[in-house]
Amino acid sequence: MSSPTAWLVTGATGQLGTDLQTLLAGRDVTALGRRDLDLTDEAQVRGVVGAWRDDALARGARPVVLNAAAYTAVDAAEDDEATAELVNGAAPGWLAQELAGRGRLVHVSTDYVFDGDATRPYRTDDEPGPRTAYGRTKLAGERAVASVDDDAVVVRTAWVYAAHGRNFVRTMLRLESERDQVSVVTDQTGSPTWSADLARGLVEVAQSPARGLLHATGTGSTTWHGLARTVFAGAGADPARVLPVPTSAYPTPAPRPAYSVLDTAGWTAAGLTPLPAWEHSLRDCLTALGALRA
Numbered sequence: 001m002s003s004p005t006a007w008l009v010t011g012a013t014g015q016l017g018t019d020l021q022t023l024l025a026g027r028d029v030t031a032l033g034r035r036d037l038d039l040t041d042e043a044q045v046r047g048v049v050g051a052w053r054d055d056a057l058a059r060g061a062r063p064v065v066l067n068a069a070a071y072t073a074v075d076a077a078e079d080d081e082a083t084a085e086l087v088n089g090a091a092p093g094w095l096a097q098e099l100a101g102r103g104r105l106v107h108v109s110t111d112y113v114f115d116g117d118a119t120r121p122y123r124t125d126d127e128p129g130p131r132t133a134y135g136r137t138k139l140a141g142e143r144a145v146a147s148v149d150d151d152a153v154v155v156r157t158a159w160v161y162a163a164h165g166r167n168f169v170r171t172m173l174r175l176e177s178e179r180d181q182v183s184v185v186t187d188q189t190g191s192p193t194w195s196a197d198l199a200r201g202l203v204e205v206a207q208s209p210a211r212g213l214l215h216a217t218g219t220g221s222t223t224w225h226g227l228a229r230t231v232f233a234g235a236g237a238d239p240a241r242v243l244p245v246p247t248s249a250y251p252t253p254a255p256r257p258a259y260s261v262l263d264t265a266g267w268t269a270a271g272l273t274p275l276p277a278w279e280h281s282l283r284d285c286l287t288a289l290g291a292l293r294a
């Protein structure tokens with residue numbers, strides 16, 4: 001019989017961390033937010049994770065860390081790359097080192113490691129080319145994990161939203177109730193990913209033999225404009241109230257990738273369950289929010 005798993009979720013108050021906690025409720029899970037585990041503090045990371053790991057091993061459990069913590073403020077990272085580098089770049093390596101040979105790390109990365117210029121979905125073996133501080137630091141984190149010879153897997157995802165927290169879907173629902181019209185960019189393409197689906201995928205991959213780099217997003221793709229229209233339609237509002245605008249209408253400190261679609265062939269080849277079609281999961285999320293009207 002295989003050993004039971006002891007789970008540790010970092011970034012427990014974030015979108016993904018919250019959904020991981022919900023999914024793992026009732027199991028042997030330790031969920032730590034920034035207050036209990038600050039990923040800028042190497043001594044704290046090694047001390048807290050090391051003690052948790054030793055306790056899990058002493059109980060005969062297999063330690064598995066799901067790293068849902070990240071410096072995700074893409075624009076703020078441009079002026080604060082040193083902090084982003086600690087959280088996104090260095091800390092994943094510390095976690096991998098604490099688990100090497102003694103447990104498993106599932107680390108989450110991003111489409112921002114790519115340049116966004118592609119015209120077909122990015123494969124795991126495509127050359128990264130980050131254009132932002134966030135992307136550079138997340139790529140450093142991937143490399144820090146990969147440099148430790150251990151039982152780790154890095155899962156890149158994109159366009160994450162949840163029924164809680166700050167995200168595009170909830171913003172669109174709010175704007176739908178506040179404004180007659182909203183303008184949304186139509187020249188950025190990606191795959192909306194419901195955090196609850198991603199959480200299920202991460203727990204599945206954690207329990208699989210998969211190692212290395214994988215891509216996992218909602219199935220299919222759209223533009224932010226297309227996503228906003230679908231949110232409006234699902235909420236029973238007229239999607240024509242969402243006006244298309246180019247990215248150039250919304251200058252941001254960090255440039256947004258024009259194309260973010262990730263090729264998930266490796267995920268399915270590893271025998272993992274594909275994440276559902278994005279439209280399907282969006283409806284499930286709207287249902288969870290009590291916002292589905294059509």
Ligand SMILES: NC(=O)c1ccc[n+]([C@@H]2O[C@H](COP(=O)([O-])OP(=O)(O)OC[C@H]3O[C@@H](n4cnc5c(N)ncnc54)[C@H](OP(=O)(O)O)[C@@H]3O)[C@@H](O)[C@H]2O)c1
Nearest residue numbers: 011013014015016034038039069070072110157158159160
């Ligand atoms: N959101 C997206 O569209 C997206 C797209 C691609 C990839 N990803 C990746 O998916 C993962 C989950 O993202 P998410 O959407 O759940 O992000 P999120 O909602 O912003 O959650 C990130 C969590 O990390 C925590 N955190 C920040 N700095 C920390 C520190 N120094 N120590 C410990 N925790 C810290 C945050 O805590 P506070 O709440 O206290 O700040 C927050 O709870 C991340 O690896 C992210 O890079 C996200």
